[in-house]
Amino acid sequence: MKTVVDKALKKAGDETPLKKVTRVGGGSISASYFAETHQGRYFVKYHPNAPARFFELEAKGLDLISQTDSIAVPDVCAYSDESGGAFLVMEWIEGTPSADTQRQLGDRVAKMHQSFGDKHGLDVDTFIGTLPQPNGLFSSWLAYYRDQRLGAQLQLGIDRGRITGERRHRMETLLENLGKWVPDDTAPSSLHGDLWGGNWLVGSGGIPYVIDPSFLYGDRHFELAFTELFGGYSNDFYRAYEERFPLSPDYDDIKPLYQLYYLLVHLISFGEGYGPPVDAILKRYCG
Missing domain, CATH: 3.90.1200.10 (Aminoglycoside phosphotransferase (APH), C-terminal lobe)
Structure with a gap:
């Protein structure tokens, strides 16, 4: 799986060495990973048999929400719907809830x-x-x-x-x-x-x-x-x-x-x- 994540990050423009890759919870449809390089921290979703345009359409939805200038969405760094291994790379989001x-x-x-x-x-x-x-x-x-x-x-x-x-x-x-x-x-x-x-x-x-x-x-x-x-x-x-x-x-x-x-x-x-x-x-x- 490290090879898949590395390929995804390279498409996202990050060719620095991987420091850490960890499987994380992220739903029942795709495998989800936290990845950290010397350049940044990412959330990577991977699906070996995704339907056509699966991650393209997810990225489109995030972009349409972003265009409303209302609620935050993660930045999309890259996606691919190639057969045999589709993926989506986003910025890693992490924080602690406040009272508000x-x-x-x-x-x-x-x-x-x-x-x-x-x-x-x-x-x-x-x-x-x-x-x-x-x-x-x-x-x-x-x-x-x-x-x-x-x-x-x-x-x-x-x-x-x-x-x-x-x-x-x-x-x-x-x-x-x-x-x-x-x-x-x-x-x-x-x-x-x-x-x-x-x-x-x-x-x-x-x-x-x-x-x-x-x-x-x-x-x-x-x-x-x-x-x-x-x-x-x-x-x-x-x-x-x-x-x-x-x-x-x-x-x-x-x-x-x-x-x-x-x-x-x-x-x-x-x-x-x-x-x-x-x-x-x-x-x-x-x-």
Whole structure:
């Protein structure tokens, strides 16, 4: 693995000798390493069989978030999606949370959401985990969320045998009636797209950073709903968010429908352990 890391750092422009390479936690999709040279300290992600454009699209998402001038992201030093060994090299981020870190995080996520695109979705298909995420640009948030998000997961679930029988019937009924709950005319906010509690970290001075995006433009409540699904965010986060950008009064009514997308992703990726919460949401809205 030292050879792979050395190759990645050379592409990043650092040809000084490696002082240290250590495997670190960084998710279940890619192998992650801390690397230190005489020139700098880096976070290196490696995937031996990454889908085409996998790390290119992650780097694009980080760049789009950076362009909102809202919340910090690591600098991308280099990436490669070559077959047989794809990698992404970023600056190493390390720090200790301060009493104000979660408030900063909430405020800066809200500021990111106040940076708007012209349409919903994205001009390139991306990934959620390693699942393909079809995009496209849509004037209607309802159409985008129905067809490209829930509809795409429905088809994947059918293809992989995760969505059958009554579950499939309820999903199809939900899609036919989604306009009863999901707005058509919401503003297309800049969204991280995969903002669970493991996709933010703390840098020097307690400054929050976000990582591993699946960027899109869409309803900001879609993002907020996901932050509540698996935890990782404090009351300070939500108070600071609402101080900058108050939530819609009907947020609690729509929240489960937005969490459904991520539960479907987990159902398809990891199995039937995520089936009961999917079914509970479908029953709530479809009877």
